[in-house]
Amino acid sequence: MIVENRWKVAVLAMAAAGVFAAASSGWAAGVPLHDGLISYWALDEGLGAIAHDTAPGGAVADHGQLRNSPAWIDGVFGAGLQFNGVNQDVLLPSSTDMNIGASAVTLAAWVKLDVLPASISGSFSGIFDANDDNYVLYLDKAANELRFKVTTAGGAAERPGVPGSMLNTTDWHHVMGVYDGEGRAKIFMNGQLVDTHAAGALVGSVRPGQTSGIGSQPAETAGFPPTSLFKGAVADVALWNRRLGAAEALYLFNGGAGRAVGAANPLIEPVTPVPPASGSTIISAHRGNSIAAPENTLSAFSAAKGFADRVEFDVYIAKDGELVVMHDSTVDRTTNGTGSIASLNYAGQIDALDAGSWFSPQFAGEKVPTMRQSIEQIFADGMTPLIERKAGPAAAYVDELTELGVLDDVVIISFDWNFLSQVRALAPNVELGALGSGALSPSVIQSIAAAGADFVNWGDSASITDAMVDAVHAAGMELHVWTVNSMGRMQQLIDFGVDGITTDDPETLRSLVPFPTAGDFNNDGVVDGADLELWATGFGMASGAKPADGDADGDGDVDGGDFLAWQQTFPSGLAAVPAPEPHALVLAVLTAAASVAPLRRARAAPSRNIDAPA
Structure with missing residues (x-):
């Protein structure tokens, strides 16, 4: 059977040392703070x-002109x-520097609000703003957010925001x-990622040419009169390309004390992730x-791929x-068609739709997949x-999944x-999760357990x-949480010990x-003798093995290769002492086991009618 794929990816991808680097690619690493500070x-x-x-x-000194005497404060x-x-x-002023001239930009400031976004007098209030909206920070009344907006030379724009519930009028942010x-x-606030927006067209250079204002959005007319004025305080504004x-x-x-951008130019090292105290947290990619x-x-x-487990x-x-x-019951939002799915045939109708152009021209022609196609791709x-059933009888799902093996x-x-x-009655061994929202209480937990989840x-x-x-754990179940996109909340849930998080x-x-x-078979964050005992107990399993049985490489059996994976990672989390060398007889057994493992896997492979994962 398919073993939980976070273990397979752990062995294959981490051995190639590419996954974590890719996961951290959005962070500047080992770069002086003032590099690119324009x-x-x-x-x-x-x-x-x-x-x-x-x-x-x-390239030039972009000195600003104070208008109508804003007050200098400590x-x-x-x-x-x-x-x-x-x-x-x-x-x-508009200038060469303010044109950015690069395919990236960072805008930072300390801000103290006198009025929360929902209560500002106009529709918008400019913190660092411009009529062109090429790169700005502002308050949005209708959205009740403090937003960052960026616009590319191609005209694509996104507006990640900090919700008003996270803001106050007493502290500097x-x-x-x-x-x-x-x-x-x-957009980050107080050291934490709060919101991320993405679009396929959001690539390339920042749109050039803007006259900006701190505390306003200057109009484009003569004299650049201020509009969308901001009530509050601003300090330490910095712009990087x-x-x-x-x-x-x-x-x-x-930690709230703050550091002025200009005070020092340290080499900023990357944040080092700390493994969850619970051992691991399953990552589910929401709609991919x-x-x-x-x-x-x-x-x-x-x-x-390379980020998600499910x-x-x-x-x-x-x-x-x-x-x-x-996701929707109609095809209207995410394709170029109209109508409910229940009223359309897949063959000749839904399969002819474009499911990509709404997101970005680069995905033009993307098809609406079937469940079968999706399963094949994800396993590959x-x-x-992780299949969320929106409509259809239990038998339809169980029959198709059974046919696929x-x-x-x-x-x-x-x-x-x-x-x-109903699924549980038809399929006693399939893993099931009960979706819900609102207040989670002990009575709700009992109802979910009674449903067989x-x-x-x-x-x-x-x-x-x-x-x-x-x-939830006391009821014998795991707790997974959806849909979490704030880095700060992700970390909080990890610290709580949730078993899984669904995220965009x-x-x-x-x-x-x-x-x-690899080699941490009991998933306690340490590779030690307890893991070796698990391997020894599971040694010889020909199919259906899980990591807890001693299967390090996710191939469904426990053999000499799994011992070598343990040996290569021992010790982890302990004092550095050499891994024990196996006795000569054990080596012989391991060698023999390794030599026959391919044959055993071929004979004992699960009866799946689709290709196994790469």
Whole structure:
């Protein structure tokens, strides 16, 4: 059977030393803070009508003009300007530096709000703003967010935001917007990633040419009169023509004490992820890697490779009985067609639709996949299908999965717990998860257990606490949480000990959850003698072996290769002592076992009618 694929990927991908590097690729690593710093307004002059640009990397000095006398204040580390929200701002000229001239940008500032976004007088309030909206920070009343917006030379734009519920009018907040040039825009607050937006067209250079304002959005008319005025304080505004990341955000926030960008130029080392205390957290890619490719498509599923353990996708049943992958009950939102899935045949209708162009022109022609096609792709990419049933009878799912030979190798989830009970009656061994949202309580947990579910798959809310994790575990089930995209909340849930997290951004989550170490068969974060005992007990299993049986390479059996994986990683988490050399007789047995293992695997391979994972 398919072993949980995080172990297979751990052995294959980590051995190639490529996965974790890819997962961390969004973070600047080992780079001086001032590298690419093209404009920097410390706002620490304390007097006068000029805000000086002291960036070391700028081609010109982009000094700002104070208009209508905003007040100099001792904000963070003795710097800051207070704006009245009526007529005060700092006008920043358009220049070579302000054109960015690169395929990435980072904009950071310390901000203290006098008014929360939902209560501002106009629709918008500019913190660092411009009429062109090429790269700006502002308050959005309708969205009730503090937003970062970036616009590319091609006209694509995204607006990740900090929700008003995370803001207040008493503290200074460090905010940092980042565009990476590769399809993503992010916003950090107080050292934590809060939101990520992605689009296939969000690539290439930042759109050039903007006259900016600190505390306003300058109009494009003569004299650049201020509009969308900001009421509050701003300090230490910095602009880079490269992407920064979590390491820089944490450094500048400094636990709330803050560090001025211009105070020092340290080499910023990457954040080192800490393995979860619970051993591992299953990462499920929501509709695939849906911030990198159009949701619920084969491209999105493959884009999760190397980051996710499981790939979640949604299934409806078409008029002709085909199980079709689509989140909505109609094809309207994510294709160029219209109509309900139940009213359309897959063959000749749904399969002719374009499911990619809505996301980006580069995905034009992407097809709506069937459940069968999706399962084949996900297994081929070394991950486990996580099937969310939206509609259709239990028998239709069980019959197709049985025909494919993967019934006990996939995971099925549903909001319809009666459906789960029906599946359980037809398939005693399939792994089932009960979806839900709202308040999670002991009575709800009991109802889920009664439905025959193996785990609770709950929408993120305030009811998800460490105590609730314990309550679910006490009921003999796992707790998985959806859909979590904030790095700070991801870490909090990991610390609570949740068993799995579903996210639109598996790359970011993987940066917090390193793949398990080959040889750590009991998944306790340590490779030691206890793992060797598990291997010795499981040695000789010809099929169906799991990591806990001593199967390090995910091939379904326990043999000499698995011992060598243990030996190569021993000790992990202990004092560095040599791994014990096996006795000569043991070596002979291991050699023989290794030589026959391919034959045994060929004879004992699971009866699956699709190709095994690569």
